[in-house]
Amino acid sequence: MGIYIYKALDQQGRTVKGEIEAEGELDASKQLAQLGYLPISIGFKGETPQFFLERFFTKKKEKVSLRCLIVFTRQFATIVKAAVPIVEGLGVLAEQSDDESLKEALNHIVHDIEGGEKLSDAMAKHPNVFNDLYVNTVVAGEAGGVLDKVLLRLANVLEEDNETMMNIKSAFRYPIMVIVALFVAIIIFSFKVIPEFSKIYATLKGNLPLPTQVMIFISHSLQGPWRNRPEIYLKIIWYLILMGAMIGIWTTFKWFINTPRGRYWWDGFKFRIFIFGKIYNKIVMLRFASMLNVLYQSGLPILHILDIVKITVGNVVLSQEINSVKKDIADGKGISGGILASKFFPRLAGYMISIGEKTGSLSLMLDSLCEYFTLEVRSALKTLSSLIEPIMTLILGIVVSFMALAVFMPMWNLIRVFKQG
Numbered sequence: 039m040g041i042y043i044y045k046a047l048d049q050q051g052r053t054v055k056g057e058i059e060a061e062g063e064l065d066a067s068k069q070l071a072q073l074g075y076l077p078i079s080i081g082f083k084g085e086t087p088q089f090f091l092e093r094f095f096t097k098k099k100e101k102v103s104l105r106c107l108i109v110f111t112r113q114f115a116t117i118v119k120a121a122v123p124i125v126e127g128l129g130v131l132a133e134q135s136d137d138e139s140l141k142e143a144l145n146h147i148v149h150d151i152e153g154g155e156k157l158s159d160a161m162a163k164h165p166n167v168f169n170d171l172y173v174n175t176v177v178a179g180e181a182g183g184v185l186d187k188v189l190l191r192l193a194n195v196l197e198e199d200n201e202t203m204m205n206i207k208s209a210f211r212y213p214i215m216v217i218v219a220l221f222v223a224i225i226i227f228s229f230k231v232i233p234e235f236s237k238i239y240a241t242l243k244g245n246l247p248l249p250t251q252v253m254i255f256i257s258h259s260l261q262g263p264w265r266n267r268p269e270i271y272l273k274i275i276w277y278l279i280l281m282g283a284m285i286g287i288w289t290t291f292k293w294f295i296n297t298p299r300g301r302y303w304w305d306g307f308k309f310r311i312f313i314f315g316k317i318y319n320k321i322v323m324l325r326f327a328s329m330l331n332v333l334y335q336s337g338l339p340i341l342h343i344l345d346i347v348k349i350t351v352g353n354v355v356l357s358q359e360i361n362s363v364k365k366d367i368a369d370g371k372g373i374s375g376g377i378l379a380s381k382f383f384p385r386l387a388g389y390m391i392s393i394g395e396k397t398g399s400l401s402l403m404l405d406s407l408c409e410y411f412t413l414e415v416r417s418a419l420k421t422l423s424s425l426i427e428p429i430m431t432l433i434l435g436i437v438v439s440f441m442a443l444a445v446f447m448p449m450w451n452l453i454r455v456f457k458q459g
Contacts, residue, residue, distance in 0.1 A: 041057055041058075041059055042057065042058050042059075042060055042066040042080050042081065043055075043056075043057055043080070043081045044056060044057070044058055044066060044070060044075075044077060044078075044079065044080045044081075045077075045078045045079045046070055046075035046076055046077045046078055047075065047076040047078060047368065048074065048075055049074050053078070054075065058070065066080050067080060067345045076341070076364075076368055077345070077361070077364075078361055078364070078365055079358065079361050081298050101139070101166050101167070102137055102139050102140045102143075102166070102167045103137065104196060104199065104200045104203070105200060106135075106136075106137045106140060107140070107167070107172075107196060108193055108196045108197055108200060110131060110135070110140060111189055111192055111193040111196065112189075112190070112193045113131055114127065114128070114131060114189055115185075115186045115187075115189035115190045115193065116186075117130075117131070118185050118186040118189065119186040124151065124157060125148055125151050125152060128144050128147060128148050128151075129144075129148050131144060132144035132145050132148065139166060139167060140167055143164040143166075143167040143168075146160070146163070146164065147160040147161060147163075147164070150163070156180065157176055157180060158173055158174075158176040158177040158180055161173050161176060169350065170346060170349050170350050171192075171195075171329055171332075171346065171350040172192065174333070174338075174346045175188055175189070175191075175192045175332055175333065175336065176188070176189075177338075178333055178336030178337065178338045179336060181336075181337065181338070184336065184337070187335075188332065188335075188336045191331070191332045191335065191336075192332055195328040195329065195332055198324065198328060198408075198412060199325070202321060202324070202415055202419075205415075205416065205419040206419065208419075208423070209419055209422050209423045209426060210426075212423075212426065212427055212430060213426055213430050216430045216431075216433070216434050219434075220433075220434065220437050223437075223438075223441070224256070224437075224441075227253065227257075227441055228253070228256050228257040229257070231445065232253050232254060232256075232257040232444075232445075233257060235445055235448075236254060236257070246448055247443070247444070247447040247448060249440050249441075249443040249444040249447060250443075250444045250445075250447060250448050252440075252444065253440075253441065253444035253445075298354075301354050302354050302355060302358075305353045305354045305355045305356070306355045308353070309355070309382065313422070313425070314422075316418065317415070317418045317419065317422060319382070319384075320411060320414045320415050320418055321415055322351060322352070322353055322356060323383070323384060323387060323411050324408065324411035324412060324414075324415050325350075325351055325352065326347060326351050326356070327387070327404060327407045327408045327411055328408050329346070329347045329350055329351065330343065330344075330347050330404060331401070331404035331405060331407075331408055333346055333347065334400065334401060334404060335401050335404075340367060340373070341364055341367060341368070344360050344363060344364050344367075345364075347360060348360035348361065355382065356382055359376070359380045359382055359383065362376045362379070362380070363375075363376030363377060363380075364376075372391075372392070372395045373391055373395065373400075374388050374389075374391040374392035374395055377391060378392070386410070387407060390403045390406065390407050391403060391404070391407070
């Protein structure tokens, strides 16, 4: 449980502010709706002491893999479409599942449904398996009597998310391999090659070339505690201070981005990162369009849909923009007005949604928008891969050439001296 600060409109249109205890933003939004308030903004203030202790002393359940969840969702949709009783169908899927977390969750859900609970309420008890988007999609399917269709659309959304993550991992696999290889090469070079050649270089007269001096300095720095016994404790202390400073900076940064102000700054900064900012914007837009499409086609009220979307989109800055869209809708305006006024949403998204609203084909426009952003994300990730590979190859060549020059330049000087002698 946590404390959330809210600003909302009451039934007379007056602005009210306050704090509310809830399990999440979605729960806080539901509580405010029950009070007759229309939420404008909801921000996290802090955790209750009991929940804070539970986080550190309660064993965290493992999350289910996205691939496993996609397979389950498609199987469950097929079972529902075939009119198999939900309890029986979930029991079969639990027996077939190889994922222990999913199997345990499904068994508990079957038990809860047999006890009289709704499917969505039973799923909500297992956030490590079924997130807010999943649970609220099931709520929409139950309310509209189209659970099988909604589950199939949700499976497509999860599939797109999984494909995007795989493409991102693929784009960064080569750079990581190059960095690891360079690190290993420098370590071996510093411990094995340079010490042997240093004995030869010591006999040379004059100054050593700059690459050789740099590599000798790196070698001595890495081997310092073992080579200079009198200074070992001092060097170890300096290493510990450096390590402590790095850990302190990282811990402070993690703490800062988990505060409301820090999270807002960090989520906004993601849009401004060189090259990656544009890719991140397209990924977030794809998630926004996909979730909005799934929930809109399920027949939920638009304000409730936006409440769900702003939480599951995964960006606080964009959530604030969605709050502005909600306010426009409450004032009698459409969805497109707030989107066109926002600097974070592409103009194309606003125009397509506007056309969909005017022609009564919003669902069709959202389908087209999802396809567009899917292609944009794929194209952006391919472009990123094509940029990263030559850059990393160039860096690899520079480092290897530098190490080779560090070894051979003194030897060339030595040969030149012998020829002159």
